[in-house]
Amino acid sequence: MSLEIKVLDLGDIELDSSFLVLARNPGQAVRAPVFGMLILGADPMIVDTGYRNPQIMQRLGMRGIPTPDQGLEKHLAKHGLKLGDVRYVLHTHLHIDHAGKDELFPANTTVVVNRRELEYSVSGLMGEQYPPEDIKHLVDRLHAKNGLRLLDLEISGGEEIIPGVVCQAAYAHTEGSMNVLVDTAEGRACICGDVIYDVNDQLVTPLWQVSEREPAVTGNHGTTKRGEKGGIKRVLNGNKFILPAHDRPAAVDHGEVIGRLHDSIPGPVIGALPRRKWMPV
């Protein structure tokens, strides 16, 4: 089954640079997009729903700045869809800017979440990044018929949602984060949530790194540093495209970023990063 992925532009945030990439320009504010993903080719499904409202980002000392052409419903409409057309809402994780609009979806839209992430969201371990409003809605879904589909990815090793869409444990960012792997006509795409915030500064020219193929980690994770490194490599391994939630997608070949894409997978590669051949001295 060949599926397509469309980037949904849900609304920007302004935050400290070092939150995105560890130890990058602390004190300097940067602006980052918030992306959801729309998977087409079967019953429509989306990955992540953005923040509840711009004000809620202030709980983290950030600013939500949606531009007039951003937003979930607006971007679904661009593809001729309304909320009620969405069969599944998948969550890479449940942070404040990823699960804020689940309650807009009717009861016959099933929300798919890794059980460990739902657990982790009530652990208190990442504070206000899991707003009680969002999580209480999911607890209501937990007790509504087919309101949730819970995955046990750390134990199952991966679960197929529909043919061509498989979820796998990310083992990074949060304890319950998951990657969504999508089979496209041009190879497998990995929707990787917040395991990667910034393709250039974490992968292409990884900040502060000395060793070969050593990715830089984000400034915001609840797992170990080594877990983050391994989680990033897991995203790069075997996939042709990677789709972070706060940066434009990238094309990957044998674990290296070779180009960037805008809002469509498959789609035109707009910035090529040709691999440099190793040369003997």
Place this chain on the structure above:
Amino acid sequence: MALRIEILKLGSVEADSSPLIDYRKSGASVVRPTLAYLILGAAEGPILVDTGFRDPQAMESTGLRAEVGQGEGLEQELARRGLRPSDIRYIFHTHLHVSHAGKDDIFPASTTVVINRRELEIGCGGLGGPSYPARDMKHLLDRLHMPNAAWLLDLHYSGPVELVPGIAAELTGGHTEGSMNLLMETDDGIACICSDVVYDIQAQIVAPSSQLNHREPLISGTSAVSRAREIAAVKKALQSGSWLLPMHDAPARIAPGGVVTGRVAGIHVPGPVTPIENVAVTQRAGGGVPSTSSGKDSD
């Protein structure tokens, strides 16, 4: 610091026999009390262990019939002692099942609710189904985001921790992944509140009718952990003090080595004890047909 414990009767629950004791006859129903414990004598103020079910309707959603009898119930039991909810300094939760955390919302935010973090996770993770009601969990989520309204423990990583002088919490190792025992120093030895690792002291420990091996307890039918861990959790609770205090049965007096020697006669721990031979039929069935009648000993 000598701590005293009083038994609060919050109501009773009628359930099928089999969820309580593994392999016991299905179809037969038993009535168990739902208890809370009030700990007095701590410098911090009165401490409550568990808060019972929200109301009988909340129990119905799990298929159980509950009743609050004359003079029973958390508010009545506290009022009888001249206590208002705001007088309670801490609520310690053995775990968060439907009959244990139903009334946290009558307590103000200044009453700190103490939970093992893993238990809160389990309560919202869907593994327990209706045993963790949405209303109870959503109240706890509100507390999670209010200053000092919740105190989360990390017993899997920390090992036992002292909560206030003379009271420690440690993992039960059984029942649910996050359940904890509470260990209190009294004038007459350690008292161990053992969550729901033990529902029925007579049927699980004193006369575990279907067990052949020496000192092999029966486990409950509601365990969410492996059989080996659940059996070990019963044994651990028995080794943890001179008093064993379950949440759905009358407390017992424990002799060194983990032997039940008597049952608490009144509402006080430490307090008067009825020796075990006077409580129920003999446990030394010796190959005959054991005839312990479930639950009779407890209320």
